[in-house]
Amino acid sequence: MSLVINNVSKTYPNGVAAVRDLSIELNPGEVFGLVGPNGAGKSTLLKLICGLLRAESGTVTYCGEDITGAPQSAARFVGLMPDPLGVYTDITASDYLEFFAKVLSIPEDEREVRIGRIVDELGLGPWLSEEVETLSAGWQRRLALGRILLADMPVLLLDEPAAGLDVSARRELLEIVRSLASDNRTIMISSHILPELEDLADRFGIIDAGRWRKVHGDNVFFTRKEVSAGMGTQLLMIRCSDPAAARLALGNSGVEIEADDICVTIKPAGNDEQTAGYVNKLCSAGISVYEVSKLHSGLSDIVLDILAGEKK
Amino acid sequence: MTNPFLWLEIRIRASEKRLWVIALFFLISVLLIGGGILATAVVDKHGSLIPGELGMAMSYALLFWHGATIIVLAPLASAGRISQEREQRTLPALVNTSVNPSKIAWGKLYAAWIFILWLSSLVLPFLGIAALWGGLPIWKMLSFLLVNIIVSMVIAAIALGFSGVMRRSLTAYLVTGSFMLAWMLVLPILGSIGVQLCRSLDADSVRDLLMYVCFYSNPFYPGILIVSEGMELEIREIVQQVGYCFSVWLILAWLGVRMAIRGLKKEVY
Secondary structure (H helix, E strand, C coil), X not given: CCEEEEEEEEECCCCCEEEEEEEEEECCCCEEEEECCCCCCHHHHHHHHCCCCCCCEEEXXXXXXXXXXXXXXXXXXXXXXXXXXXXXCCCEHHHHHHHXXXXXXXXXXXXXXXXXXXXXXXXXXXXXXXXXXXXXXXXXXXXXXXXXXXXXXCEEEEECCCCCCCHHHHHHHHHHHHHHHCCCXXXXXXXXXXXXXXXXXXXXXXXXXXXXXXXXXXXXXXXXXXXXXXXXXXXXXXXXXXXXXXXXXXXXXXXXXXXXXXXXXXXXXXXXXXXXXXXXXHHHCCCCEEEEEEECCCHHHHXXXXXXXXXX | CCCHHHHHHHHHHHCCHHHHHHHHHHHHHHHHHHHHHHHHHHHHCCXXXXXXXXXXXXXXXXXXXXXXXXXXXXXXXXXXXXXXXXXXXXXXXXXXXXXXXXXXXXXXXXHHHHHHHXXXXXXXXXXXXXXXXXCCXXXXXXXXXXXXXXXXXXXXXXXXXXXXXXXXXXXXXXXXXXXXXXXXXXXXXXXXXXXXXXXXXXXXXXXXXXXXHHCCCCCCHHHHHHHCHHHHCCHHHHHHHHHHHHHHHHHHHHHHHHHHHHHHHCCCX
């Protein structure tokens, strides 16, 4: 029941190679976070998966069925919420859902029940008679999500689902996405809002210039567990009486040290022995140590480090 | 209503102010023409109206006016329909369904045709009045009206085709307008010059060819044949010319639909 993308490549007519030899296998119930800078090839990859673009090479299969470059076959399994959304703005939210229910050939007797369930799930009830144009960006996104949920597809591709939303709308939408994943759906999310993505996705991949970036060794993917276990560089923060003097005292420790008005930050943190050594040095220099804490890098730092590392 | 695109188009268009403005303009223009003819007749005949003459004048004016306006308005019903989807970026959502491009194209075309039929139905009461005042025979009026409707449907199909292959609605409108100008005015003008030349050179076969290419497929040609009672042509010639005209129209409509479907298929590249 998995979605397999095998060595897909796509070059646009203007010669830009947007995706090069990308492969990944996604399992049911998995939320995959697709990360990368603008123009890295994230949207192209999503469009290749749902057949909106034809791959020059490689295949996309769902449960063994080849859906490469065949939007009508892909539409049976894969739903895309594109960015920009592209919703019809001059009809009501209710008409929008009814139209897509007709397009998806949902039998008339089932239509009302299916729409009603989605309206309840997404909280669209109060907005059904409103014109789509008058809905806020958050509600328009929910409506677009409603469209792909109508089809009840096992794979959802969400391109920047939280773009342009305020904090609370973003949280609410991501809550909905989380509940969708618990229904054993496979979800691939492309997003620039990494702190939220960090909480949501089970696995991540960084795409840059159309290729997966290596994360550790030959691995190109990493899990949320690895992120929370301190996969990235750890920082050691020491709050002390004189951070400037502390910086000088630790100056020749062979690590990156920064000081501000409150604390010194040491990167990388090192092991417990090294931490004890730093504290001893500061105490010997007559600097009072108030607090020592180790900080894990978040997804944003990891992504930035990996992308910066590749550039170096 | 089995085609969801027809359902959507009707929903969207019915909520647009533009549709009602067009209908109002059409209705007012028809009223003005009817009223104008009536007023002119009253002034010319010093108050004594001759019903037959009045009815004739009204029939001609209404039918030609209907033909001219419906032909101009037909592209409005379809020239932006597919390119507008591109501009609004709604096509990816449609392509990401099991629906095929021909269903999208036909749904949009049916909606344009319904618009044409609806607008044409507005002229019927006025034609009824003209008939009561002793205008053209009813069969002639209805045939002329039918020809106007058919040619408008063909133009709507061509406009939809341009909309399918153009990225911008404005370009689709402009290209459709240019095509219509060339078909309705430029070709007959060039044809007239060519026919005159052929007459002076005694080149009858070339003249016949020019008549077919430049005149017989013109949107107004069958209507002119109807009101002029065949221009004293033999039945065989009338059948030949009208058959040719409708064949050309059919081919143009088919090409329009093919272009629209092809344009939609090109969304996946």
